[in-house]
Amino acid sequence: MLLKDKVAIVTGGTRGIGRAIVLELAREGANVAFTYLRSQQEAESLCGEVEKLGRRALSLQIDVRDFQKAKELVEKVKEDFGRLDILVNNAGINKDKALMLMAKEDWQDVIDTNLTGTFNVSRNAIVTFLKQKSGDIINITSVSGIAGMGRQTNYAASKAGIIGFTKSLAKEVAAYNIRVNAVAPGFIETDMLSSLKDEYKDAIVKKIPLGRFGRAEDVTGVVKFLLSDAAGFITGQTIVVDGGLFIQ
Amino acid sequence: MQDLENEIRSMIAEIIERDPSEVTPDAKFFEDLGVDSMMALEIMAAMEKKYKISIPEENLAKLTTLRETVAVAKEILEKKG
Numbered sequence: 001m002l003l004k005d006k007v008a009i010v011t012g013g014t015r016g017i018g019r020a021i022v023l024e025l026a027r028e029g030a031n032v033a034f035t036y037l038r039s040q041q042e043a044e045s046l047c048g049e050v051e052k053l054g055r056r057a058l059s060l061q062i063d064v065r066d067f068q069k070a071k072e073l074v075e076k077v078k079e080d081f082g083r084l085d086i087l088v089n090n091a092g093i094n095k096d097k098a099l100m101l102m103a104k105e106d107w108q109d110v111i112d113t114n115l116t117g118t119f120n121v122s123r124n125a126i127v128t129f130l131k132q133k134s135g136d137i138i139n140i141t142s143v144s145g146i147a148g149m150g151r152q153t154n155y156a157a158s159k160a161g162i163i164g165f166t167k168s169l170a171k172e173v174a175a176y177n178i179r180v181n182a183v184a185p186g187f188i189e190t191d192m193l194s195s196l197k198d199e200y201k202d203a204i205v206k207k208i209p210l211g212r213f214g215r216a217e218d219v220t221g222v223v224k225f226l227l228s229d230a231a232g233f234i235t236g237q238t239i240v241v242d243g244g245l246f247i248q
Numbered sequence: 249m250q251d252l253e254n255e256i257r258s259m260i261a262e263i264i265e266r267d268p269s270e271v272t273p274d275a276k277f278f279e280d281l282g283v284d285s286m287m288a289l290e291i292m293a294a295m296e297k298k299y300k301i302s303i304p305e306e307n308l309a310k311l312t313t314l315r316e317t318v319a320v321a322k323e324i325l326e327k328k329g
Contacts, residue, residue: 127289127305127308130286130289131292176286
């Protein structure tokens, strides 16, 4: 097992990619704490699944927009599990609208959750990582933050911000044996995608060179790789997982 | 107290690569001794390890001189009992 007895935090863990990451880390031997905002039932069932894998699970209803709550999250995990090795900043929302129809709240909510949320939890975990001279941070961003996407100025800006954050933090903490990387999924079959109309989905899939939407496992495989020794010389990078849609 | 001060002085001197005689009680870490924020964190981590204590992160800003650093360690050690 790749992550035997390591302790991980995954924000936004109950649905979509976050949920798949929680389970993958548990399968690899990690005890996992995850946050959620509203999906209490899903959180409880996910805890059960992690425990079935023989690992410890901790679910915490936390809004990552709240710095103080992010602080409490890290403290609680260290208190309950005794350590912290991995942080996956995954919590994210989208409120897609044309800019001319976008309310200030639509902009602010997305930036606060996706970008400031990443800052809030990373800021509260980093001192622990620096002191122990080890740690891994994986930020889940999006191809939208690299290639841009119509009706996603808020989302794309938050995700591009995460890429800049990843690069800067990677340089800042590399000397302390802490690696910081990002994963940028394209169109992955999750709740976020299911909100799109079928005809729009058909049009997209035709443009994806590998001819299908991504699956959550396509993303978790890369997360697993980035956390492994095989990626020991990789930091500050954003790995695009999009079936070739946005080849640059 | 004197022992604690001497121990912490040598610990700091080693981390910041200075002669212990330069680490006087009131020499300012940042201005006089060229300590940066990462070194301050290493000082904090070294004290936690040596004395088996946990120093809340908020104390980082207080670590500005040897005197202040010893005071922080002393307070936490006394609480620990």
